Amino acid sequence: MPSLFDGASSRIEAALEHTTISDDIAQQLAQPDTALKVSVPLRHDDGAMKLYPGYRVRYDNTLGPSKGGIRFHPDVNADEVSTLAFWMTMKCAVLNLPFGGGKGGISIDPKQLSPAEMERLSRAYIDKVADFIGPDTDIPAPDVNTNPRVMGWMMDQYRIINRAEERAVITGKPVEMGGSLGRTTATGDGAFHALQTMMQRWGRKAQGATVAVQGFGNAGQQFARLCADAGYSVVAVSDSRGGIYDANGLDLDAVAKAKQSEGSVTDAQGEKLSNEEVIALDVDVLAPAALESVITAENSADVRARVIVEIANGPVASEADATLVNNGVQVLPDILANAGGVTVSYFEWVQNRQAWYWDAETVAERLESRMVDATQRVAERANALDIDYRTAAYVLALEKLESAARARGTSAFFRDGA
Ligand SMILES: NC(=O)C1=CN([C@@H]2O[C@H](COP(=O)(O)OP(=O)(O)OC[C@H]3O[C@@H](n4cnc5c(N)ncnc54)[C@H](OP(=O)(O)O)[C@@H]3O)[C@@H](O)[C@H]2O)C=CC1
Numbered sequence: 025m026p027s028l029f030d031g032a033s034s035r036i037e038a039a040l041e042h043t044t045i046s047d048d049i050a051q052q053l054a055q056p057d058t059a060l061k062v063s064v065p066l067r068h069d070d071g072a073m074k075l076y077p078g079y080r081v082r083y084d085n086t087l088g089p090s091k092g093g094i095r096f097h098p099d100v101n102a103d104e105v106s107t108l109a110f111w112m113t114m115k116c117a118v119l120n121l122p123f124g125g126g127k128g129g130i131s132i133d134p135k136q137l138s139p140a141e142m143e144r145l146s147r148a149y150i151d152k153v154a155d156f157i158g159p160d161t162d163i164p165a166p167d168v169n170t171n172p173r174v175m176g177w178m179m180d181q182y183r184i185i186n187r188a189e190e191r192a193v194i195t196g197k198p199v200e201m202g203g204s205l206g207r208t209t210a211t212g213d214g215a216f217h218a219l220q221t222m223m224q225r226w227g228r229k230a231q232g233a234t235v236a237v238q239g240f241g242n243a244g245q246q247f248a249r250l251c252a253d254a255g256y257s258v259v260a261v262s263d264s265r266g267g268i269y270d271a272n273g274l275d276l277d278a279v280a281k282a283k284q285s286e287g288s289v290t291d292a293q294g295e296k297l298s299n300e301e302v303i304a305l306d307v308d309v310l311a312p313a314a315l316e317s318v319i320t321a322e323n324s325a326d327v328r329a330r331v332i333v334e335i336a337n338g339p340v341a342s343e344a345d346a347t348l349v350n351n352g353v354q355v356l357p358d359i360l361a362n363a364g365g366v367t368v369s370y371f372e373w374v375q376n377r378q379a380w381y382w383d384a385e386t387v388a389e390r391l392e393s394r395m396v397d398a399t400q401r402v403a404e405r406a407n408a409l410d411i412d413y414r415t416a417a418y419v420l421a422l423e424k425l426e427s428a429a430r431a432r433g434t435s436a437f438f439r440d441g442a
């Protein structure tokens with residue numbers, strides 16, 4: 025099996041077959057521009073001191089400062105962080121955001137930490153990466169197992185180190201600290217706009233269409249709620265402990281309550297099923313909203329959904345692409361479908377720099393407009409070239425990056441006006 029990174033970058037090769045741009049850009053994107061590995065010290069509540077591996081990668085800065093979340097998870101490693109930073113590069117390019125791609129993380133199980141340990145860990149991470157990040161160089165944000173509270177601690181630590189408040193250094197902060205309204209729901213909101221835009225193009229109706237969502241966190245939960253409100257029937261949801269199913273549609277308020285009070289969706293009413301079974305459900309829309317590579321060469325033929333909305337980053341391994349395309353499964357790719365989060369992060373950065381804050385309606389309208397525009401551009405390019413949506417999104421991203429690299433003129437690949 026190829027590494028996560030090799031699998032991800034193979035999509036560039038596929039896209040280059042459908043565009044006339046120089047493959048110099050593929051060379052430029054073959055590895056991260058800068059990668060930092062640190063040891064993050066944490067004094068546990070019982071007095072024990074342990075060191076955890078931490079990472080921050082600035083993948084490519086052609087379009088602007090690198091941008092991307094910070095993940096706390098036991099599986100975080102250098103290959104994963106680089107891959108996530110690569111996807112951020114492509115995502116920001118598809119959305120026409122003035123950012124390159126970055127990502128960070130710590131290899132740790134945050135579920136074993138008290139709130140005080142989480143705060144010390146978040147501050148210790150910033151102690152290690154403070155010289156590497158900045159509002160004009162690299163701007164972190166939340167990802168799996170990190171949230172506005174963690175971003176607030178991190179921004180505060182950056183203030184302590186620099187002896188100056190710098191709100192635009194981190195996005196996804198609490199609103200009280202300069203966070204944008206609408207950032208918490210933005211990833212789910214954006215995925216929903218991408219789906220609705222495509223449904224309209226296909227002439228398909230939401231009413232009664234069935235949806236399964238794997239992952240009931242920040243992004244998955246909001247997407248599920250919007251789908252239910254729009255008339256879809258959300259028949260299955262899952263989290264790290266497994267899933268639940270109801271052919272008549274789940275009561276999402278009850279599911280959220282069970283998740284909040286008991287820690288898992290599996291504590292709500294519904295037939296129990298495994299995460300593997302969620303992937304194979306006969307539904308109209310499958311939304312993987314948890315981790316990478318849940319649809320692989322092994323299980324891709326089991327997918328019965330008509331549409332996959334990639335809310336997670338990299339939920340479909342590259343080896344599964346061909347089977348899904350051949351089986352007529354329409355995949356709305358991660359670098360489009362989950363771009364709502366970074367888009368509102370961009371809005372937050374703009375608001376921080378102007379010290380001028382937008383109301384919730386303005387954020388929502390601008391997010392919808394950007395998501396609809398990007399989805400239409402991807403769909404139109406896919407139709408024009410008779411290719412799948414993922415390849416079309418990569419074509420758009422590569423063209424954007426290539427023309428920016430040429431305009432910049434500083435890249436080794438584009439010297440002398442070549
Ligand atoms: N937050 C954001 O703004 C953005 C997030 N994304 C991507 O969306 C995905 C989810 O992120 P986010 O919602 O923020 O993260 P959260 O930490 O809020 O939620 C993650 C969810 O995934 C579940 N999960 C973890 N492992 C598994 C597993 N093995 N099988 C099934 N479910 C699992 C978790 O379960 P449990 O609750 O039990 O831990 C949780 O419900 C990630 O891929 C992330 O990179 C993409 C763009 C932006």
Ligand SMILES: O=C(O)CCC(=O)C(=O)O
Pocket residue numbers: 091092093094112115163164165166167195196337362363365366367369
């Ligand atoms: O909001 C951001 O800057 C990045 C969010 C993120 O990590 C992602 O889109 O995967």
